Amino acid sequence: PCYALYHTNRKLMLEPKVTINARIVVVGASNVGISFLETFIFCPHLKFNNLTLISIHGLPGRNLLNTGQRKFLASDHCFNDKDYALMSLCSWVNVVVGKMIGINRAAKHVILSNEKIVPYDHLILCTGQQYQVPCPTEADITKLLTNREIEKDSRQRYTGKVPSNLFTLNDEEDCLRALKWMNENFIPLE
Structure with a gap:
């Protein structure tokens, strides 16, 4: 079983730490967000x-996913499950x-x-x-236009009903939902 070993010596125990009571809110559990929190948590002179x-x-x-199911997502090799367990972020961070x-x-919230x-x-x-549902360009496909000839609007977002068989895989939860849908719709079929 994985374990976390934190070593403290007498010098670190008796050294005063400056307590920071400021409300620091991190939005997003990306690699940068987790690294930011890890740096703050393990800062030796600040609490x-x-x-x-x-x-x-x-x-x-x-x-959530086993080794075979992890193939849905590309790995960036920054953090793995063992790293998260050793950090024990849930002990230090309000989620x-x-x-x-x-x-x-103005109201700071x-x-x-x-x-x-x-x-x-x-x-x-x-x-x-993060990936999003692609937005149709409404281009006339009979004219055989290239990508350069299609007008693009960066603010254009798809707001219609997302089909049940379209998945955007941003994290493990999305992968589990897609895997469950495939198991329910394809495995029982001949």
């Missing part, structure tokens, strides 16, 4: 009392499960999709790379 992580699926590294939909800078409000003193945005 952060109020670290919060806002993530759609909570803390990563819950070992808010939700999706950020807005920021009120973040608005979540379930209408909850998370106040902050310092806000760190580490959303990582």
Whole structure:
């Protein structure tokens, strides 16, 4: 079994730490967000009392997928499940499960999709790379246009009903949902 061994000596125990009570909110459990929190947690001279992580699926590294199922996602080799277990982020960080939909800078709070409000003193945005449902360009396919000839609008987002067989695989939860759908719709068939 995996274990975490933290060594402290007398010098580190008796050395005074400066307590930081500022509300630091990190949005997104990307590699940058996790690295940021890890650096703050293990800072030898500072003690952060109020670290919060806002993530759609909570803390990563819950070992949801086995080795064969992990092939859905590309590995960046920054953190693996053992690294997450050794860090024990849940001991040091308040985790808010939700999706950020807005920021009120004047009131210094973040608005979540379930209408909850998370106040902050310092806000760190580490959303990582996320894929979205592709938006149809409504180009006339009979004219055989190239990509250069199609007008692009970077603000264009698909807001229609997403088909049940279209999946955007951003994390392990999305992969599990796609795998479950494939097992229900293809495995029982001849």
